[in-house]
Amino acid sequence: MTVLLAAEQVTKSFGSLRAVDGVSIEVRQGEVFGLAGPNGAGKSTLFNLLTGIPIRPDSGRVLLRGREVQHRSPRWIAKAGLKRTFQTEAVFESLTVLENVRIGSAYGGAGRAARWNRASCAEALEQVELGGDPGRPADELSLIDRKRLMIACALVSRPSVLLLDEPAAGLDPADQDALIRLLTRIHATGTTMVIIEHVLSVLEALADRMSVLDSGRVIVTGAPADVLTDARVVEAYLGPGAAR
Amino acid sequence: MANLRTWAGWPAYAIVLAVLPLVLTDPHSRLLLILITMYGMLALSWNLTLGFAGIFNFAQIGFFGIGAYTAGILATQTGIDPWLTLPISAVSAVLASLVAFLPVLRLRGIYVGLATYVFSQLCIYLVLGQAGLTGGAGGIVGIPRLTLGETSLRADGRIGYYFLGAALLFATTLLVRLISRSTLGLSLLAIRDNEALATSRGVSRVRQHLIIFMIGAALAGVAGAFNTYLNGVVSTDVFGFGYLTLLLSMIFLGGSGSVYGPIAGAVVVTLVTDALQDAGAWRDVTVALLILVVLWIAPKGLAGLARRAIAPRVKENA
Numbered sequence: 001m002t003v004l005l006a007a008e009q010v011t012k013s014f015g016s017l018r019a020v021d022g023v024s025i026e027v028r029q030g031e032v033f034g035l036a037g038p039n040g041a042g043k044s045t046l047f048n049l050l051t052g053i054p055i056r057p058d059s060g061r062v063l064l065r066g067r068e069v070q071h072r073s074p075r076w077i078a079k080a081g082l083k084r085t086f087q088t089e090a091v092f093e094s095l096t097v098l099e100n101v102r103i104g105s106a107y108g109g110a111g112r113a114a115r116w117n118r119a120s121c122a123e124a125l126e127q128v129e130l131g132g133d134p135g136r137p138a139d140e141l142s143l144i145d146r147k148r149l150m151i152a153c154a155l156v157s158r159p160s161v162l163l164l165d166e167p168a169a170g171l172d173p174a175d176q177d178a179l180i181r182l183l184t185r186i187h188a189t190g191t192t193m194v195i196i197e198h199v200l201s202v203l204e205a206l207a208d209r210m211s212v213l214d215s216g217r218v219i220v221t222g223a224p225a226d227v228l229t230d231a232r233v234v235e236a237y238l239g240p241g242a243a244r
Numbered sequence: 245m246a247n248l249r250t251w252a253g254w255p256a257y258a259i260v261l262a263v264l265p266l267v268l269t270d271p272h273s274r275l276l277l278i279l280i281t282m283y284g285m286l287a288l289s290w291n292l293t294l295g296f297a298g299i300f301n302f303a304q305i306g307f308f309g310i311g312a313y314t315a316g317i318l319a320t321q322t323g324i325d326p327w328l329t330l331p332i333s334a335v336s337a338v339l340a341s342l343v344a345f346l347p348v349l350r351l352r353g354i355y356v357g358l359a360t361y362v363f364s365q366l367c368i369y370l371v372l373g374q375a376g377l378t379g380g381a382g383g384i385v386g387i388p389r390l391t392l393g394e395t396s397l398r399a400d401g402r403i404g405y406y407f408l409g410a411a412l413l414f415a416t417t418l419l420v421r422l423i424s425r426s427t428l429g430l431s432l433l434a435i436r437d438n439e440a441l442a443t444s445r446g447v448s449r450v451r452q453h454l455i456i457f458m459i460g461a462a463l464a465g466v467a468g469a470f471n472t473y474l475n476g477v478v479s480t481d482v483f484g485f486g487y488l489t490l491l492l493s494m495i496f497l498g499g500s501g502s503v504y505g506p507i508a509g510a511v512v513v514t515l516v517t518d519a520l521q522d523a524g525a526w527r528d529v530t531v532a533l534l535i536l537v538v539l540w541i542a543p544k545g546l547a548g549l550a551r552r553a554i555a556p557r558v559k560e561n562a
Contacts, residue, residue, distance in 0.1 A: 053444055078445065078446045079446045092430075092434040092438060094437050095433055103427075103442070104445045106431070107446035107448075
């Protein structure tokens with residue numbers, strides 16, 4: 001199966017702290033790839049390194065469709081098809097729902113011209129169930145709707161790979177279920193996704209494969225059912241001896 | 245239907261601009277009207293970078309001055325048609341904006357403010373240093389007036405200057421309105437809201453900021469040339485702190501980041517400062533107090549007050 005996104009021995013240090021330490025992952029076309037690990041494991045830093053926002057790797061390579069991108073600008077990487085969401089529910093608060101998606105449509109594509117496609121915007125909003133009131137100010141949206149909008153903004157330019165940074169954070173169980181249904185529908189359209197998540201039930205429900213990071217290193221990669229019962233993973237979350 | 249509602253105000257705006265000088269015919273009122281059109285245009289142009297893009301750009305007064313000097317030098321030292329100097333002033337201000345933009349590439353926030361303010365002040369030294377061309381501290385005098393055929397724009401209580409100023413103000417307002425709802429305008433708000441998110445959506449901060457910097461500079465350059473022909477003289481006052489504080493007052497009182505607010509600000513500040521002409525230092529104190537009170541009641545200025553009064557929140561997307 002085609003590998004769309006790969007990190008090869010990616011390393012990043014901040015002073016004496018090695019936040020990401022020789023991490024390698026491969027994301028295949030059409031799959032949902034999960035990333036889990038305790039706080040400070042290096043998951044979000046890895047996303048930042050993949051997208052170049054706002055940092056770059058000290059060493060290692062990032063390949064998007066086989067092409068090295070680790071030295072490219074964040075904007076170039078975004079336009080090449082790697083779109084992400086952020087841990088905080090980041091939307092453009094001065095803009096309406098439709099205008100938020102319009103930005104993604106106008107600037108997210110590969111071309112230089114900033115032309116937006118009204119039909120694609122409407123479709124992306126329908127896809128995340130925000131089609132009802134596109135003129136609503138984004139700063140009036142609920143938490144789950146902000147997350148939906150953030151996803152629609154990334155989806156509208158039809159990304160090669162969609163990176164979601166803790167999409168379920170802060171959601172109650174009912175909204176988590178709604179999110180899982182939404183992401184399942186998006187995945188069914190053939191969108192390749194990488195999801196960082198602390199809520200492991202979300203990864204169990206969605207991910208085809210996943211890696212667990214601890215102290216900046218990948219400790220195990222595989223199917224969620226195998227990974228989440230792995231003794232090394234249990235120890236990473238609960239401490240030495242917990243797996244016994 | 246929404247389009248009709250959105251654009252219905254424009255003919256009314258044009259009619260008000262056309263009728264005002266017919267109602268206010270005395271020379272002093274006419275001069276105030278002309279100043280309002282010029283300040284309105286300049287405040288609108290500055291609001292593009294300061295309000296919409298959120299750039300602490302204090303080079304705008306420099307672009308105004310460069311436009312003023314370009315027109316003054318060309319009109320007195322070359323045989324060029326004075327009308328042609330208006331677009332040329334826009335071009336020279338745009339070229340200057342490329343230099344003033346350099347700090348925006350790397351700096352953020354208040355540091356951009358400091359660097360761009362220094363740019364405006366350096367313009368003064370440039371003018372003083374090139375006295376052969378610019379007249380130095382004495383400025384340029386004897387600048388020919390604009391004429392339309394045989395008629396001077398000064399005739400009939402400067403009515404020609406009023407209509408030129410009104411046409412420029414109308415065109416600038418229309419341009420700002422179009423930009424504010426365009427993809428460019430929305431991208432500026434997006435960058436101001438969350439730069440990292442905007443970048444991750446493919447927006448280039450440098451490119452968008454440079455475009456709006458150049459558009460704002462072009463408009464300020466034309467306003468500067470207009471000021472030169474209106475006064476018939478140009479001196480380093482055009483780069484001065486007086487213009488800077490006056491225009492900032494207009495933008496903040498009117499509502500920075502709003503399309504029409506700076507025009508309201510230009511009207512109020514021009515009229516208040518004129519009414520208090522004999523009040524000495526109390527004039528500035530009164531204007532400052534007025535701004536503080538309005539911003540205390542409505543942080544988004546007069547435009548915010550108006551928005552609250554008319555409708556709770558209306559956003560057009562048609």
